Structure formats: structure tokens, C-alpha cells
Amino acid sequence: MRQPITSWGNLAAVEHEVATPAFREEAGLVLSSLLEKTNSVLAHGLGRSYGDSPLNGGGGLLVTRRMDRCHFFDTTRGVVRADAGLSLADLHTITIPRGWFVAVTPGTKFVTLGGAVANDVHGKNHHVAGSFGHHVRALGLRRSDGEVLECGPDRNANLFRATIGGLGLTGLIEWVEIQLQAIASSDMEVENLRFDHVDRFFELAAESLDWPYSVAWVDCLSQGATLGRGIFSRGRHAADGPRLAQPARAKLAVPLTPPISLINGLSLRAFNAAYYSRPGATFAGRCHFDGFFYPLDGVHHWNRVYGPKGFYQYQCVVPPAVARGAVTELLARIAASGTGSCLVVLKNFGDIAPAGLLSFPMAGTTLALDFPNQGARTLALMADLDRIVASAGGRLYPAKDARMPANLFAAGYPDLADFKRHLDPAFMSDFWRRMDRSFQTQ
């Protein structure tokens, strides 16, 4: 069925030939029939990637969300194997009551296992646990030539490393087997600490290495003596308490897209000042994991607040040696622009060998924030940020990207040439098409 699909950033609705098989055993047939109607295909989960990496305009989109069955859950060892369309939200309802939690979770639970692998997602515990891919024991990969391969660190290891963070371009990930971590409770012990300058962030991060989870929120509009002020948040799983997959509170939703972006200089300044000064900014105590890991999941379709033009997300990482200077420069450039988002995330990654050939995380500091789409002005700002990232030897996260220049991508991912050898010729995305076109014209 032909259908317009948007990614999380809502920048454009793109026509696709869409199929949503309900059972994994249909996947092969559905894949072939998509390829009869179009000349390329891409798997698509819950559409939480921001830019054009989850889209394949004019081509086929195999939506995996209905293929969401567990194959087994070994409650003694904490190993679960499931169809790639299973969401982390659903997985939580299965594993948490029995004392297991994913080893790594991104900032939303509305991602599929397949999406988590294809983007090699990271979380607040990268400095101790690495990325999602480090905890994948095996996966089933269907290639467009009909071959179905079991890949893991010990089988088809090269293809496995290409598929972890491989943006869905190595074939259809049919199932994923992961190692979970044991938890005593669904509660977290949390400490929030206010900091008045970005320099202090680096000190707090260094002091917090024995906390498994740490992240900071930053006021992206604050300048001068309080540049990069924010709230440092660190947490660990509580040693006792209930095991509840869901928190007790009700859900909110943004019911429709407002005609203009609700995020502008004025509303953002007011929000940031209030958020920085709120009593919770120095909270220390217990909370349910959902509020700690997924602050935005409480508001369904929060992406609609940016209005019909949508928004860009910018996420970069810069190496440790130059991190302080580069992050300061990035924040100063953003603050001077007067634009940005309510949620701005700053976090130190650990020095852990990447799980995949195109994995985003590397040793250093990562900064992530949204920009409402204001056309050329927004693109010019991000081009300035690109220059800072490039000269620092950093890189951008494809899952968030809709516009990075191909040379920045190539410079940031040294294993790109190796990765290309594992591409499935029938799999394609708008992101890859954009990169590939530039590679060829260079």
C-alpha cells in the first residue's frame, strides 16, 4: 500500500510502498513482494529516528512493529530472544516483574529491538556498559537473495559488526537475542546536582564514574559566566523495592500539530530558567526508572510541539582531549543563536571499543539538542557546529541526522569502507542515498 511516512523530526512526509507483516514467517515473502513493486527496501520500526535514516522515499518500507513475539526468555540467565519488532516498552512488561532489565536503554522506550541494533543505541551508562550492541548475543539477518544468517560475535562476526549500527542496510534483522542485567527493583536511586557553568559538568562527570548512569541537562541559552549551566543527574538501580514495569502516573499527549512551533526564543528562555531553578534540580532520592530514563515518553507525540515544519536534532561526540574546549565553543555558538530546545543532553562516553563498524559512541563527550526548523538560518547554524565538530575530530549520529555533509560522515567513521562491503544491494535509505550520491560526486 502506498503511504506517506514521516520520521520523528517531521521534516517531510515521504511516499513509500509500505507492508506490515504480522508474523516473522511471512517476512521473506513480504520482502520479495516489496522488491517486485519497488527497487529497494528498508526495515522500519517505531519511527523514532529523527532524520532520513528510517526513510526510503519512493521505495519499499517493511514495517516490523507487528512482528513482536518472544522466542524464549531464560529467566535464570537473563537472556531473551525476540522478533525484531518487539519494543523496549513491551520488553519491560515481560522482564521487569522477573527482575531483569535491558543492559542499555536509549532515552525512549518506544524503540524496537531491531532499531536498537541498527542504530547501536546508547544510554546514560555508556561509560560502564558500552552501547546496545555490546549486549547482543546473536541476531537473525535475512538478505535479499533469500539467505537467512545467524550472526553473533562468534558466527558471521564481520557481518554482525556491520549490522550493529548498520542503519538497516545489511539486510532485514528478523530477531535479536540479548543479555539483560539483573535488577532488584524498578526504582532508581537518583541524585540531581545543579551546576552553574559547563566547566563544572566535566568535574561532576569525573567525580561520578562509580555511578552506572549519568547525564546532564543544559540550559542552551545561558551565556557568559553561566555558559552551559545545567543539572547533572546520576543514578543507580535501587537495591530493594517493587518491580513495576510502569509508573503509577497518567499519560499526557500532544493531540495535534499546532500551526506554528511552540518552541521559540521566548518560551525556551522561560522554560530553561524555570527548569534550572525548580526544586527537583537538587533532588536526591528514589524514583521509578521510567521517569529517570524516559522523561519525554510521558508526553506522547512531543515532537508535534515544533509545528508543521518539524525540527532537526543535532547530536555529536568529540574526543576527550579536546572535549572541554569544543563543547564550550559549541554551546557558545548555540547560545548566541538564541535557538535550541528544552531538552539538551550532555554526557561523557567511556573509552570502550565500539560494538559495530558504524557505531556512533566513542570516547569523549556527546551533546544532543533539537532545533526548530527555521530553514536556511537553522542549516547555517548547524554548518557552524559541524566545523567545530570536524576540527575537534568528532562525529555526528546518523540516527538523528537529516543534513550532515558526506565528508563529515566519512571523516567521522573510519570503518566506512569496510562497512560498505557488507551492504545488501536491495536495502537503501534516504540517508544512505544522500551520502552515496555525495561520495560519487566527490
Add this chain to the structure above:
Amino acid sequence: MTGQNVVILGATSAVAERYARLHAARGARLVLAGRDAKRLAAIAADLKARGAADAQVALVDLALPQDGFDAAWTAMSAKLEDRVDTVLVAYGILGDQKAAERDITEMTRQLTTNMTSACAWLTVAANYLERQGEGTLIAIASVAGDRGRQSNYVYGAAKGGLALFAQGMAHRFAGTKVKVLTVKPGFIDTPMTDGLAKGGPLWATPEKVAADIDTAATKGATTLYTPWFWMGIMMIIRNLPGAIFNRMKI
């Protein structure tokens, strides 16, 4: 709530599977009836991973069981050591209305699948629960059964007939511990409806419908419109004067 013994007729349907998952999380023992061995096996494995104490497959052509309805039922209830708490009759086909208008064999096939066979299952299951002294019987009908429409009256007649049958059964068991629930869902985003244009506030997820069924069954309700607003919509549709209704292309 502790785990129940549950029989699901048409276990590969999206709503039935989501309903089974709710029971699995509470440690239920389930019998999953249907025709597709591979899919039923995948669902059974999933339900066990989700906490079901047991999930067994019964391969049955539900529209026309080879050994008859009684024998097929006996085999299924035996898998649960002759204790059945809840029975969900969930299978059905959307059917091609135009084909059923032209072809009496096709029309009869649709009625047999969606109504006659479903009423047969309700009968054997109800008699079983009556002997047992308690239990819950759930039939998935449709809002399409509330008024005949040109676009789908064969489907509507079958689901309407099923709803009337289940309503009569609820009357038969009123005041006893046997509960009969008739479910009337509106549009649900499932593979069965993939041919229709989707989106908008009238479309519900199978998870939402399953959760509504679970709540209504626990309360001992006899009729459920799901999502709730269909009760109002169908009240208007049922009461539209024929002179107006017959000018509408719905």
C-alpha cells in the same frame, strides 16, 4: 489475579493474541485454537516467555471442525485438565461483499464462518461452563452488526446474528455464575483491515481493544462497545430514519 485456564478460538487474530498476552502475564494456562501450526507455535512460545504457565496449540478448522464441534471441544478442554475459566471466540473473516452478492456459495461461506460455526462453539462451550457451574464466554462481534449497510451487510448480518445469539445466551444465564460477553469493536488496526484507508480518531489498536475486553470480562459485563465512543455512534446510526440512511453511501 491468579492465572486462569483460557481457551482462545482464533488465536492468530490480532485482538485475540493481545488478549492472550494479558492472561499470560498473570500466569494463565492457554489453549490456542486455529489452523496455522507455524503461527500458533510462534504465539505459544511468546505467551510462555510472557509468563503463561502453559500454552498449547489445538489445530482445528474452526469454521468446520473435522470431527465435529463436540469432539474438538472435548479435546481442547482435556488439555486444561477439564477446567475452563474463560473462552474467547475471536476468529472471523472480513469477506468480500461484492463477491458474496454475486455468489451464493461465497455468501454462505461467510455466514458459516462468522456466524453459524461461532454459534456452534458458543453452544458447546456454554453447555460445558453450565455443567462446571461458572465461567466466562466472550464473543467478538462487530459494530457492523448493528445496522445493515450496503458496503458490508453480509459481514454485518453474520456479526449481528452472532451478537443476538450471544445476547440471548447472556439472558439464559442471567443470575448464574456463567457470564456471556458480546464485544462490538469498531475499526481496529490489524492485518485484517490493511486494505482500508487508516488513520484518524476512529481507529483503535488491538492492544486497546484487548484491554477493554479484559476489563469488561472481569466486571461481568454483557455488552462492550470498544472503544467506548462507538456506543454513541451506533446509537445514532441505528436510529437514523430509513429515508436519510438510504441516501448515505456507507
